[in-house]
Amino acid sequence: MNAGARQETTINVPENLPVVEILRDFDAPREHVYRAHVDPDLAMAWMGPRDITSRVDHWDARTGGSWRYVSSRGEDEFAFYGSFHELRSPERIVQTFTFEGSPDGVSLQVLTLEPLAGGRTRLRAVSIAESLQDRDALVAGGMETGVVQGYQQLDELLARR
Amino acid sequence: MNAGARQETTINVPENLPVVEILRDFDAPREHVYRAHVDPDLAMAWMGPRDITSRVDHWDARTGGSWRYVSSRGEDEFAFYGSFHELRSPERIVQTFTFEGSPDGVSLQVLTLEPLAGGRTRLRAVSIAESLQDRDALVAGGMETGVVQGYQQLDELLARR
Numbered sequence: 001m002n003a004g005a006r007q008e009t010t011i012n013v014p015e016n017l018p019v020v021e022i023l024r025d026f027d028a029p030r031e032h033v034y035r036a037h038v039d040p041d042l043a044m045a046w047m048g049p050r051d052i053t054s055r056v057d058h059w060d061a062r063t064g065g066s067w068r069y070v071s072s073r074g075e076d077e078f079a080f081y082g083s084f085h086e087l088r089s090p091e092r093i094v095q096t097f098t099f100e101g102s103p104d105g106v107s108l109q110v111l112t113l114e115p116l117a118g119g120r121t122r123l124r125a126v127s128i129a130e131s132l133q134d135r136d137a138l139v140a141g142g143m144e145t146g147v148v149q150g151y152q153q154l155d156e157l158l159a160r161r
Numbered sequence: 162m163n164a165g166a167r168q169e170t171t172i173n174v175p176e177n178l179p180v181v182e183i184l185r186d187f188d189a190p191r192e193h194v195y196r197a198h199v200d201p202d203l204a205m206a207w208m209g210p211r212d213i214t215s216r217v218d219h220w221d222a223r224t225g226g227s228w229r230y231v232s233s234r235g236e237d238e239f240a241f242y243g244s245f246h247e248l249r250s251p252e253r254i255v256q257t258f259t260f261e262g263s264p265d266g267v268s269l270q271v272l273t274l275e276p277l278a279g280g281r282t283r284l285r286a287v288s289i290a291e292s293l294q295d296r297d298a299l300v301a302g303g304m305e306t307g308v309v310q311g312y313q314q315l316d317e318l319l320a321r322r
Contacts, residue, residue, distance in 0.1 A: 065227075
C-alpha cells in the first residue's frame with residue numbers, strides 16, 4: 001500500500017487449477033464499480049495498461065449480449081471479443097474473453113462485487129482457462145501489468161465521480 | 162459397441178482439472194453434425210435423455226448470440242441458458258451453459274468437429290467448470306445419461322437425413 005493512496009491488487013495463480021483469481025478493493029460503492037464495467041465509455045477509459053487506448057467496436061451490455069473492442073499502442077492494434085453470459089446488477093458479471101491474435105484461446109471470467117463497510121467494494125474476478133498451459137499463457141501475456149494499471153485508472157475514474 | 166449399430170461415447174473426468182471431456186464419432190459428415198447443434202429445431206430434437214422433451218425460448222445462433230431452452234419431464238421443467246461465444250462453421254462451437262436451478266453455476270464448452278475418412282466425424286466437447294467441486298456436480302447431475310442418450314438420438318436424426 002502506498003500511504004493508503006492505492007489499493008493492492010492480489011493475483012493468485014494456483015498450481016493445479018487453470019484459474020487466475022484477482023482480488024481488489026475499491027474506495028467506491030459497488031453500484032459505481034459495476035457501472036464502470038458495463039458502461040462502454042467508462043470501461044474503455046480504465047481498462048488495460050496505461051500506454052494503450054481502447055475503443056469499442058460493439059458493446060451490448062445485457063445477459064446474452066456480447067462485446068468487441070480494439071486496443072492500440074502506437075500503430076499496433078489488438079482486438080478482443082466476448083459474450084456477456086450474465087449481468088446481475090450490481091453484484092455479478094460472467095463473461096467470455098478471446099484475444100483475436102490467439103483465436104483458439106478462450107477464457108471464462110466470473111466477477112463478483114461484495115459491499116464493504118464505509119461504502120467500499122471488494123472485487124473478485126476468477127478467470128478459467130481450458131488448460132494450465134492456456135492459463136499460464138494468459139498470465140505471461142502481460143495480464144499483471146494490464147490489471148494493476150487498469151485498476152489504478154479505475155481508482156482515478158471512481159474518485160472523479 | 163452394439164454390433165456396430167451405435168457409437169461409443171467416451172467421457173473423461175480428469176482427477177486434477179475441473180474439466181469433462183467427451184469424445185464421440187458420428188456416421189455423418191461434419192456439416193450435418195454441426196448443423197444439428199446450431200439449428201434450434203434439430204438441436205431440440207436430439208438433446209438430453211430420451212424421457213425429456215425440450216423447446217426453445219430463444220436461440221440466436223451466431224458468434225455473440227445467445228440461447229435459452231426449457232426441458233420437461235412430465236410436469237417438471239428445467240431451464241438452461243447460455244451464450245454462443247463463437248460459431249465457426251463447420252468445425253468449432255464455443256458456448257457457455259447455466260442450469261437455472263443452480264444460477265451461480267456456469268461452464269464453458271469448447272466443441273470441435275474433425276472430419277474422418279468415409280464421411281464420418283469425430284466430436285470432442287470439453288466442458289470447463291469453475292472448480293473441481295462444480296465439475297463433479299455437473300457429472301453427478303445426470304450428465305452421462307443425457308449425453309449418451311442424446312447422442313443416440315442424434316445418430317437417429319442424422320440417419321434420417
